[in-house]
Amino acid sequence: MRTLKTPMIAAFAAAAITAQTLAATAAELNILTWEGYAADKFISKFQTESGCKVTASYVGSNDDFAAKLAAGGGVYDIITPSLDTVPMMRLAGFVQAIDTAKVQGHDSIYPEFSKNSDFVAEGATWAVPLVWGSxxxxxxxxxxxxxxxxxxxxxxxxxxxxxxxxxxxxxxxxxxxxxxxxxxxxxxxxxxxxxxxxxxxxxxxxxxxxxxxxxxxxxxxxxxxxxxxxxxxxxxxxxxxxxxxxxxxxxxxxxxxxGWMDSMMLVKDTPNQDCAYKFMSFMQSADGQCGIAESTGYFPVNPKAVESCMSDELKKERQVNNIEFVKSLVMWQQxxxxxxxxxxxxxxxxxx
The missing domain is CATH 3.40.190.10 (Periplasmic binding protein-like II)
Incomplete structure (x- = not known):
């Protein structure tokens, strides 16, 4: 992974200095994410249990994350970029390091994902795996x-x-x-x-x-x-x-x-860290992992979380514990x- 900023990343980093000026309301969670990642069927349960109201905005491409954050990132608390976009978000200064001790279930994520060198850099963790697929x-x-x-x-x-x-x-x-x-x-x-x-x-x-x-x-x-x-x-x-x-x-x-893998990143200076960490933890639970898998058809990143909420047939279909399948793919890189x-x-x- 590069340590020097490209001209594009440097430009976004400059924009980020002024972008984080708006503040979301406490007890709210504003997510910039993909279709199906905030389906009411599982998000409603999170809202009830956490007391955090979720508002989701959607992207159609990974290129949208930087553009939207540079235009006014303070309206977002969590973003869910793909693996090949994570380094850019960090280098541009849009996100802050994550305290994984506050993310319940983090230890059960596939280490091939959670310990990826684009996620763990400069002595800190910058992203929490969410869902993956091909x-x-x-x-x-x-x-x-x-x-x-x-x-x-x-x-x-x-x-x-x-x-x-x-x-x-x-x-x-x-x-x-x-x-x-x-x-x-x-x-x-x-x-x-x-x-x-x-x-x-x-x-x-x-x-x-x-x-x-x-x-x-x-x-x-x-x-x-x-x-x-x-x-x-x-x-x-x-x-x-x-x-x-x-x-x-x-x-x-x-x-x-x-192959791709989307993750949760904490937007820099968000006032809603409590709700953000609650959401990251929820998405590593059975309700979160099976919920997003059902909504999208994609694959869970936390095999332990889906042990009781997926049938054996569905686990096979969604490549649960099949890391060899990951190795068969051309996994995205920046x-x-x-x-x-x-x-x-x-x-x-x-x-x-």
């Missing part, structure tokens, strides 16, 4: 003559206008793997140029870059899109539950699926040249 491909079997097995399906002219892709810099990771590059988080200038060219070439095939799981669900349910990358478990569940007369199926491409990756992705989106 990013696979999703498609309509009734629209394909044979089952696809490769990322190449996202670049197939035969499906022009029926392809979608997440509006996120991770599009670079997918394209890099398709082009045969293994160092997807440390691409050279020449490799990034090739990735950019391929994404620009792909652009006429794209129906829309989706910004949220809900948007992708609508695109597939309305038959606007037949294939896309997707957060494993969530979109397929939501589309198939609509019973539109067709089903969507997920698959892991031969170039591997991506790109070594984050500014360059964002520059490339923005250039792709700006291309005609």
């Amino acid at each position: 990013v696979s491909l999703i498609y309509r079997p009734d629209k394909f003559t044979s089952k696809p097995d490769s990322i190449s399906v996202l670049f197939d002219p035969a499906y022009k206008g029926k392809i979608s892709l997440w509006d996120d810099k991770s599009a670079i990771y997918w394209t890099a793997r398709y082009l045969g590059y293994n160092n997807v988080f440390d691409l050279t200038d020449e490799q990034l140029d090739a990735v950019k060219a391929k994404l620009v070439e792909q652009k006429p095939l794209i129906r829309k870059y989706w910004a949220s799981a809900g948007e992708l669900t609508e695109l597939m349910a309305n038959q606007e899109v037949y294939v896309s990358n997707a957060w494993t478990g969530l979109t397929s569940k939501d589309v198939n539950n609509l019973k539109k007369g067709f089903e969507v199926v997920e698959f892991t491409p031969k170039e591997k699926a991506e 790109p070594k040249r984050l500014d360059k990756y964002l520059e490339v992705w923005n250039a792709v989106k700006a291309a005609p």
